[in-house]
Structure formats: C-alpha cells, structure tokens
Amino acid sequence: MKRISLYIMSLLALSFTACTEDFNVDVAQPQSWEQDPAAAGMTFATAEVAGVDLGAVATDLVTVLSFTAPAVAEGAEVTGYDVVLDGKKTLSMNATGQVSAEELQAIVTDFYGKRPTARTMSGVASVLVAKDGQVFRVKAPAKNIIVTPKAPFIDTEYYMIGSMTNWVGDDPGKLIKFGHSGKDVYVDSKFSIMMEVAEGDKFKIIPKSSVDELKAGTIGSVWDKPALGSTVADAVLEGQLTTDNGKDILLANAGWVRITLDMMDSSYIIEELGDISPYMYVAGNHQGWNPATAPAVFASDFITYKGFVSLDGGFKFTSERNWDGTNYGSGGEGILSATGGDLSKVAGFYLLEANMSDMKWKATAITTMGLIGSATEGGWDTSTPMTFDAATVTYTVTATLTDGEFKFRANDGWDINLGGSLNGLTFGGDNIAASAGTYLITLDLSKADAFKATVVAK
Numbered sequence: 001m002k003r004i005s006l007y008i009m010s011l012l013a014l015s016f017t018a019c020t021e022d023f024n025v026d027v028a029q030p031q032s033w034e035q036d037p038a039a040a041g042m043t044f045a046t047a048e049v050a051g052v053d054l055g056a057v058a059t060d061l062v063t064v065l066s067f068t069a070p071a072v073a074e075g076a077e078v079t080g081y082d083v084v085l086d087g088k089k090t091l092s093m094n095a096t097g098q099v100s101a102e103e104l105q106a107i108v109t110d111f112y113g114k115r116p117t118a119r120t121m122s123g124v125a126s127v128l129v130a131k132d133g134q135v136f137r138v139k140a141p142a143k144n145i146i147v148t149p150k151a152p153f154i155d156t157e158y159y160m161i162g163s164m165t166n167w168v169g170d171d172p173g174k175l176i177k178f179g180h181s182g183k184d185v186y187v188d189s190k191f192s193i194m195m196e197v198a199e200g201d202k203f204k205i206i207p208k209s210s211v212d213e214l215k216a217g218t219i220g221s222v223w224d225k226p227a228l229g230s231t232v233a234d235a236v237l238e239g240q241l242t243t244d245n246g247k248d249i250l251l252a253n254a255g256w257v258r259i260t261l262d263m264m265d266s267s268y269i270i271e272e273l274g275d276i277s278p279y280m281y282v283a284g285n286h287q288g289w290n291p292a293t294a295p296a297v298f299a300s301d302f303i304t305y306k307g308f309v310s311l312d313g314g315f316k317f318t319s320e321r322n323w324d325g326t327n328y329g330s331g332g333e334g335i336l337s338a339t340g341g342d343l344s345k346v347a348g349f350y351l352l353e354a355n356m357s358d359m360k361w362k363a364t365a366i367t368t369m370g371l372i373g374s375a376t377e378g379g380w381d382t383s384t385p386m387t388f389d390a391a392t393v394t395y396t397v398t399a400t401l402t403d404g405e406f407k408f409r410a411n412d413g414w415d416i417n418l419g420g421s422l423n424g425l426t427f428g429g430d431n432i433a434a435s436a437g438t439y440l441i442t443l444d445l446s447k448a449d450a451f452k453a454t455v456v457a458k
Helices: 002-018 101-112 208-216
Strands: 046-048 061-063 065-067 076-085 089-093 098-100 119-131 134-139 143-148 158-162 190-197 202-207 238-242 255-262 267-274 279-284 296-298 304-318 327-330 343-355 360-365 369-372 387-389 394-401 404-410 417-421 424-427 432-434 437-444 452-457
Touching: 046 143, 061 101, 065 119, 089 098, 089 101, 098 101, 101 119, 158 208, 202 208, 279 343, 296 343, 327 343, 369 394, 394 404, 424 452
Parallel strands: none
Antiparallel strands: 046 065, 061 098, 076 089, 076 119, 119 134, 119 143, 158 202, 190 255, 238 267, 255 267, 279 296, 279 304, 296 304, 304 327, 304 343, 343 360, 369 404, 387 394, 394 437, 404 417, 404 432, 417 424, 437 452
C-alpha cells in the first residue's frame, strides 16, 4: 500500500508541473477577475441617492449611486463601472453613477411588475481596473437603490356612458361596466365589453374614481370630473384615449361589438361582430317553452356557450328570444342539429355547454357547490358546502375564514371551479384573497355573462 501511494503522489507531482505550461496562448482573457480590494491596494465606496421616479425622467440616463473615482496605482487605469441589482441583473454605469433609464425600467418591471410603486433594490457597484493586461473588479458595499417604474395610473374599474345610457351622469346605476379578469391591473391592463349597439351610438369612458365620488356625494355628476374620450371625432375601429378635450367615440354600424380598452397605453379597439350574438337561450319544459323568458348561455368567443340552468325534461337552444331564428335540438347522442328534435335531461341543476364549432353539447349535473382554499376550514382538500336556492340561482354559506385564499368548486372536484374577481368570476380564474372573519358568502350564477359573488361580514 505504501509503495502504491508513493507512486500516485509522484504522478500527481508530474501533472502539476506540466500544468505550468501555457496552453491558452490563443484564448482571450476573461473580462475581469474578482480581486480582493486590499490585494489590489485600492478601495471603492458609493453613497445612496434620492429615489428615481422613471415616470418623471425626461433624459436617457438617471443617477442611481454617487461616488468618487478611486485612485489607482501607477500603470493601472479605470476602464468602467457597473452595478448588480438584487444579485441578478448587471447594468453598465458611467463615472457619475448614471445608468440607462430604459434598461433600468426593464429590470425593475421584470423584478416587480409595472405598477408605479417605489421599489427598493440592493445595488452592488464595481469599478473595473486594468493593469498588466488584466482587468480587476473592485466591489463597493451594497447600497439601496429606490426606483419607481414608469407607468400611467390605471383605475380598477371603468364604465361606459353614452347614447345607450342617455348620457345620464348623476345615477351610477345607469353606467355600463367594462369587464376585467380581476388580476392586478398592471398585469392585465385590458378592460372589455360585448354589447349590441345601434348605428351612430356614441360613448365616453368614466373611471371608478369618479363613480366613487358620485356615490360619496362629493360630486353631483360624473361629468364634474374628466371623462375619457377619443383623440378624433371620426368613427375609427382603433384609437387613443384622452381626458384632454376627448371626443365622443362613435360606433358607425349597428350590431354586436366587442370594445377593448388597454389602459397601459390609453388605447381602444372596436371589433364589429355583426348579427352574431354571444347569447343563446334555453327554452324548454323547465320554463314553459318560452324563449322570451328563457335563461341564457353565453360565449365570449361566439363558439363555446356556457351557463348554469335548471332543466326538467325536454329543451332546445334558440338563437333569438323567439322561435323565428335558428333553434338547435338533438342530432344524436351529444350532437346538436338545427333540424333535430328536443334535447332532454332529468330534473336537476346543470352546467350546460354548446360548442357551435363541432356542434356538440353536454350537461354536467351540479350536485354540490362549495368553498375551497387556504382561507377555509377544509383547506385545499375539503370543500365547505353551500346551500342552493333554485329560484334565485344562488348558493350561500356562512363561513369563518382565515387570512388566505379561496375559490368556488362544484361536485367536490376541480373540473368546474370559479375564481378571479368577485364581480366577474370565470372558470378556472385566480384564487380570491380573503381576510380573517365570519362572512355570509353568496355565489350568484343567474347570469351566464356575469357570474358574481359577495362576501359580507357578519
């Protein structure tokens, strides 16, 4: 064993000797070497500066740190500066502590999102010093760099006022609310509405802040505050919004339209959908075969219609509030046909779906509805059951919640679950934030285009 060990040590010694030969003559030197400041004989220190509000910056460069160029030894020179933010991203910096405003905006929004809130990042600055063909990096101690990203103010809700509301500005109940996903408005800045309009209809847009002031009585009309209008008076399908003498937004043609606002860049898009309706009506034995009073199913894409309906035997889908349009019945098991007989389901409450692309339909019986989530007693494993009222198409429960999140789900499974905004629940939507307390929680499924919930403290 001793002789083998000595042999191995001899081989290792030879290998270490061989490695002193330079096999990297033609390989480029690395950009910089980490160097102990004491070993380099120099130090580098920075000082914090006032926070940077990128929304108020009109220049290409902004100051993030203050420092004095360090003294260097003879034969050495400073070749540059940089700063590492939160240990993740590196920005080039000039000799006065300035970085690119555009690059800083990209980094802070990547880290924290677009909401214009002051964000505190850790900044580790370095000076790069060249000497004897090598570049050494001398780091300064970490300092706070406070940055507010550039972004417009975006309200959480927007409303339509116009010829379709008789331009009434003193009654918030007359305003038509735009839909939203319920996500942070700086993550999803788009608000949309789908509606049937007349030729020549006009409208403007009212932010939630004005509606809140009207409800509080601090203003007598939403017109007391600036409304959002178009920068042009013509009927255009795409345009920019402004509060500076904004013009009425003109709808040139009658029919269904989808209007989308993007408040990040203050723009709007109008999609003319013509005579195609986002609704179909479920007339049948459950309500006396009267399309005029039938519950509706809804399709935001005009293809996949969904809604919760109480059925009791035969029924059909109707395209209009009468029998004069196209009426869809059975074309076989799970198939729709415009010439088919009645569809049928035993008495019960269902999620009803009709796909007009492949002409298929299905009805899923809803046997239970419950709360689920970290805020509920059963956590994410066990639903808290709710009580159904068929007359109002609502579920209710009085529940004690903890700080956390919850959703609504059917049949103690995840195939059918609702989340997102309480005023606009969607299938598979985001978890809903909850604060500790006891609440009466109501889930309203009566309108297929606007599932809603209320959470009222007890």
